[in-house]
Amino acid sequence: MKVITANRLLNGDVVWLGENGSWVERITLARTFDGKDQVAEGLAIGQEAEKNQEVVSVYEMDVTLEDGVIVPVRLRERIRAAGPTTHPQFGKQAQAVSA
Amino acid sequence: MYRYDEFDASFVNQRTEQFKDQVRRRLAGELSEDEFKPLRLMNGLYLQLHAYMLRVAIPYGTLNGRQMRKLAHIARTYDKGYGHFTTRQNIQFNWPKLEDTPKILEELAEVEMHAIQTSGNCIRNVTADHFAGAAADEIADPRPYAEILRQWSSLHPEFSFLPRKFKIAITGAPNDRAAVQVHDIGLQLTRNDEGEIGFVVYVGGGLGRTPMIGRKVRDYLPEEDLLAYSEAILRVYNRYGRRDNKYKARIKILVHETGLEELKADIEEEFEKIRFGVLRLPDEEVRRIEAYFAPPPLEVGPSASEAVESRRNADAAFAQFLAHNLNPHRVPGYTSVTLSMKPIGGIPGDASDAQMEVIADLAEQYGHDEIRISHEQNVILPHVKLDDVPAIYDRLSAAEIAEGNAGLITDIIACPGMDYCALATARSIPVAQRISERFGTAERQAEIGELKIKISGCINACGHHHVGHIGILGLEKKGEEFYQVTLGGSANENASIGEIVGRGFSSEEVIDAIEKLVDTYLGLRSGKEETFLDAYRRVGEAPFKEALYGAA
Numbered sequence: 059m060k061v062i063t064a065n066r067l068l069n070g071d072v073v074w075l076g077e078n079g080s081w082v083e084r085i086t087l088a089r090t091f092d093g094k095d096q097v098a099e100g101l102a103i104g105q106e107a108e109k110n111q112e113v114v115s116v117y118e119m120d121v122t123l124e125d126g127v128i129v130p131v132r133l134r135e136r137i138r139a140a141g142p143t144t145h146p147q148f149g150k151q152a153q154a155v156s157a
Numbered sequence: 158m159y160r161y162d163e164f165d166a167s168f169v170n171q172r173t174e175q176f177k178d179q180v181r182r183r184l185a186g187e188l189s190e191d192e193f194k195p196l197r198l199m200n201g202l203y204l205q206l207h208a209y210m211l212r213v214a215i216p217y218g219t220l221n222g223r224q225m226r227k228l229a230h231i232a233r234t235y236d237k238g239y240g241h242f243t244t245r246q247n248i249q250f251n252w253p254k255l256e257d258t259p260k261i262l263e264e265l266a267e268v269e270m271h272a273i274q275t276s277g278n279c280i281r282n283v284t285a286d287h288f289a290g291a292a293a294d295e296i297a298d299p300r301p302y303a304e305i306l307r308q309w310s311s312l313h314p315e316f317s318f319l320p321r322k323f324k325i326a327i328t329g330a331p332n333d334r335a336a337v338q339v340h341d342i343g344l345q346l347t348r349n350d351e352g353e354i355g356f357v358v359y360v361g362g363g364l365g366r367t368p369m370i371g372r373k374v375r376d377y378l379p380e381e382d383l384l385a386y387s388e389a390i391l392r393v394y395n396r397y398g399r400r401d402n403k404y405k406a407r408i409k410i411l412v413h414e415t416g417l418e419e420l421k422a423d424i425e426e427e428f429e430k431i432r433f434g435v436l437r438l439p440d441e442e443v444r445r446i447e448a449y450f451a452p453p454p455l456e457v458g459p460s461a462s463e464a465v466e467s468r469r470n471a472d473a474a475f476a477q478f479l480a481h482n483l484n485p486h487r488v489p490g491y492t493s494v495t496l497s498m499k500p501i502g503g504i505p506g507d508a509s510d511a512q513m514e515v516i517a518d519l520a521e522q523y524g525h526d527e528i529r530i531s532h533e534q535n536v537i538l539p540h541v542k543l544d545d546v547p548a549i550y551d552r553l554s555a556a557e558i559a560e561g562n563a564g565l566i567t568d569i570i571a572c573p574g575m576d577y578c579a580l581a582t583a584r585s586i587p588v589a590q591r592i593s594e595r596f597g598t599a600e601r602q603a604e605i606g607e608l609k610i611k612i613s614g615c616i617n618a619c620g621h622h623h624v625g626h627i628g629i630l631g632l633e634k635k636g637e638e639f640y641q642v643t644l645g646g647s648a649n650e651n652a653s654i655g656e657i658v659g660r661g662f663s664s665e666e667v668i669d670a671i672e673k674l675v676d677t678y679l680g681l682r683s684g685k686e687e688t689f690l691d692a693y694r695r696v697g698e699a700p701f702k703e704a705l706y707g708a709a
Contacts, residue, residue: 070208142576
């Protein structure tokens with residue numbers, strides 16, 4: 059299972075492709091893709107968004123479901139989805155607490 | 158300190174204007190990311206894991222209070238209240254927005270700073286001994302030459318598209334604190350029999366995935382030939398350096414593949430063609446630049462301070478600070494003070510905006526307005542009166558940058574690693590923090606003595622692990638962080654590349670492994686004077702290997 063991720067062009071924020079071509083700030087809200095064709099479709103949406111100056115550096119990444127919640131497979135992507143492990147007060151993990 | 162002349166000011170302003178327009182065009186869709194990326198990189202702007210990252214140049218690690226205040230202001234206004242000092246004596250901001258970067262560059266230009274030469278395949282920001290102009294063991298201040306190299310290399314049209322990046326370091330002292338032998342060009346100031354200044358020249362040193370110690374190509378290069386000879390090296394590299402493979406494109410590979418003698422001959426041939434041309438350094442120009450670096454007026458004082466000595470006996474933490482964080486100054490009555498950016502359990506090289514303000518205050522009040530950043534990610538006040546050390550120490554303590562650990566086991570170099578960096582394969586900072594906590598008591602650190610641990614979060618070796626007495630390289634193995642340990646590296650005048658001691662360790666195991674190495678050293682050293690590195694060089698890897706993996 060995969061999701062499509064990128065960074066917002068304007069501020070560099072980490073985002074994932076959500077429903078209806080939107081870019082969401084939480085990986086739990088990302089749209090998941092199964093199989094080559096679906097992933098290709100997701101990447102095509104991403105590349106279009108790149109052309110429209112919404113996002114940069116679009117790529118697909120592996121995820122799994124843990125208790126129905128989307129979780130990145132690789133540590134790199136887990137850190138990217140949360141923020142620096144050395145700075146719990148920064149990044150998405152901080153927003154999650156304050157939200 | 159060096160002050161911009163009209164050329165510097167105008168090209169920095171031009172560059173800022175250019176970048177502002179490039180960002181505008183990018184946001185308007187006139188530039189694609191593929192077109193924009195090389196342009197932003199030429200201005201130090203990377204895209205990392207969580208955000209953009211802006212790397213600001215601090216040429217040869219020298220800055221003043223006003224500039225440090227500006228960095229604090231940028232951290233506070235455009236970032237999350239902190240910056241990170243790097244192993245190239247620069248500073249990185251981890252969270253700037255693309256839309257803010259033109260404004261940040263404008264603000265930097267107001268204090269004669271910029272982000273040029275902090276990225277891309279050009280000649281990078283020249284680095285130098287952080288005690289330059291102050292150290293007792295110095296032959297001469299290397300910074301005038303670093304500045305001359307900067308003026309020559311900045312936006313050098315012929316060398317803006319090199320096969321790969323190119324790093325130059327220079328030291329003015331026989332004790333090399335600038336790691337010159339692991340740079341593309343390393344320069345060590347020396348004097349000939351007539352007492353004239355010149356340079357020992359090393360070429361082809363470097364770390365990364367293929368670490369190499371630089372090879373000596375000149376025992377004595379006269380001062381007047383500095384630029385012509387550097388240009389000759391760059392021309393040979395630019396012409397013959399490999400462009401087919403990014404990983405084989407540094408000059409060290411060219412030296413290795415071509416052979417030293419042939420390459421030296423190529424350099425000398427090129428040098429002969431240009432040595433009497435426009436690049437020959439006129440004496441008056443060197444002296445003019447040197448005048449910018451004229452030492453502040455320092456009155457010779459007693460070589461011991463009563464205020465310091467009386468407190469030394471009463472305050473153990475202060476005594477520890479004195480023992481490790483002061484470097485002998487060429488003027489009696491003065492010292493160079495290392496401000497430790499390595500608090501126990503903290504993040505190596507990070508400084509908050511408030512800490513930066515304190516550093517600026519202290520430099521202005523006590524340090525003739527001079528600040529240095531070391532490649533070991535610490536901050537130095539190079540010219541401090543011994544009598545002022547207690548007052549400075551108190552201010553540093555309040556700001557939590559007074560750990561007396563310079564050169565000790567907790568004075569760790571660590572790259573940002575996978576907590577920030579898009580290239581990283583494992584985290585570095587948490588490993589540094591855990592080692593720092595494990596060994597962090599004053600007694601234990603002092604007992605272990607000089608021990609340089611350097612940690613990189615990937616094979617590109619920004620954390621200089623190859624030249625750590627103990628080096629740690631973070632890799633990924635089957636989706637888990639995994640750390641390879643090297644022993645016996647050194648970046649000083651007796652430089653060596655560390656050797657892999659055996660199979661690597663998981664994140665859970667690695668701190669215990671380091672402790673075993675340290676305990677093994679403590680058990681076998683001939684005395685307290687024998688450092689970890691000396692002991693390792695004497696006994697070899699066998700006892701350390703056995704401690705880690707058992708008898709073979």
